Amino acid sequence: MKVGIFDSGLGGLTVVRSILDVLKGAELFYIADTKHAPYGEKSTEEILQYSLDITDYFLKNHHIDALIIACNTATSAAIATIRERYPQLIVIGTEPGVKPAIEQTQTGRVGVLATPATLKGEKYQQLVDTHAKTKNITLYEQACPGLVDQIEKGHIEHPKTQAMLEEWLAPMKEGGVDTIVLGCTHYPLVGEMIADIMEHRLSLIHTGEAIARRLLSLARQRGHLNYGETTLKLSATGTIDETIVHAILGREAAIETVAL
Numbered sequence: 001m002k003v004g005i006f007d008s009g010l011g012g013l014t015v016v017r018s019i020l021d022v023l024k025g026a027e028l029f030y031i032a033d034t035k036h037a038p039y040g041e042k043s044t045e046e047i048l049q050y051s052l053d054i055t056d057y058f059l060k061n062h063h064i065d066a067l068i069i070a071c072n073t074a075t076s077a078a079i080a081t082i083r084e085r086y087p088q089l090i091v092i093g094t095e096p097g098v099k100p101a102i103e104q105t106q107t108g109r110v111g112v113l114a115t116p117a118t119l120k121g122e123k124y125q126q127l128v129d130t131h132a133k134t135k136n137i138t139l140y141e142q143a144c145p146g147l148v149d150q151i152e153k154g155h156i157e158h159p160k161t162q163a164m165l166e167e168w169l170a171p172m173k174e175g176g177v178d179t180i181v182l183g184c185t186h187y188p189l190v191g192e193m194i195a196d197i198m199e200h201r202l203s204l205i206h207t208g209e210a211i212a213r214r215l216l217s218l219a220r221q222r223g224h225l226n227y228g229e230t231t232l233k234l235s236a237t238g239t240i241d242e243t244i245v246h247a248i249l250g251r252e253a254a255i256e257t258v259a260l
Helices: 013-022 044-062 072-085 098-104 116-120 123-129 147-152 160-173 187-198 209-221 240-247
Strands: 001-007 029-030 066-069 090-092 107-113 138-143 179-183 204-207 230-234 255-256
Touching: 001 044, 001 147, 013 029, 013 072, 013 116, 013 209, 029 044, 029 209, 044 066, 044 116, 066 187, 066 209, 072 090, 072 116, 072 123, 098 107, 098 147, 098 179, 098 204, 107 116, 116 123, 116 138, 138 160, 138 204, 147 160, 160 187, 179 187, 187 204
Parallel strands: 001 029, 001 066, 029 230, 066 090, 107 138, 107 179, 179 204, 230 255
Antiparallel strands: none
C-alpha cells in the first residue's frame, strides 16, 4: 500500500503520526506545500490547482494507491474533483469534527476554530446544517487568520500566539464552551495552550485518528494485510522547520525539496 499525504505545511504531520500508529507494511509519502502556504487565505481555484498538481506528482513519481488530503481547506476545495478525476484512488479528506463535538458536548456550547476558507466552505456549512439541528447547540465560530503562519514558524509557545488565542477564545470561555473543534490539522500543535487558556475541563476534537482508522479499513478491503515495516518519505515545496517535524513525529526524518 502506497499512500500520498499532503497539507500546506506541518499540520498534516499530525495525521501522519496517527497513520503510523495503525498502518503497517506501507510506504507513506508526505508533501508539505510550504511554497503556497497558508491555504486558508487562498482562493478556492488556487487551492484546487495546488491539490491537483500534488496528486499528479504522487501518481507519477510514487504510483500511490491512496491519497490523504490532510487539510480541511484543501478537502473542501478539491476532494470532489479529485475523486471524479481519479476513480481508482482511495481518497480520504479532512473535515472539521462537528458531529463528534455535538455528540460529546455536555453544555450544548461548541467552539469551532478554523481557517477563514474552511468556515466559508460549502462542506463546513453542510456539516453544521446536518448536525447542529440534532441537539440544542450554540456554536461559537472563530476564524484564525495568521495562526498557521505562527505554527509554521515554530512559534508554538510564543507570546504573540498566546495573545491571538486569548482574544479568539475569550467569547468561548465566557460562554461556557466545553468542546472545541480544531478545524485545521495544524491546530492540535497548540492544543495545550488552548486548554490552558480555557481553564476548565475541555474536549478538543481533531480528526487524525479517525482518518487513520478509515484508511486502514479501506486498505484492508483492497487486500492489504497490515504487517511489516512502514516507511515515510518527507518532502516540501519550500522552507520547513525540521525541528518541529521531528517534534511532531518523534523521530528523525530527512526532508527533500520538490518543485511543484
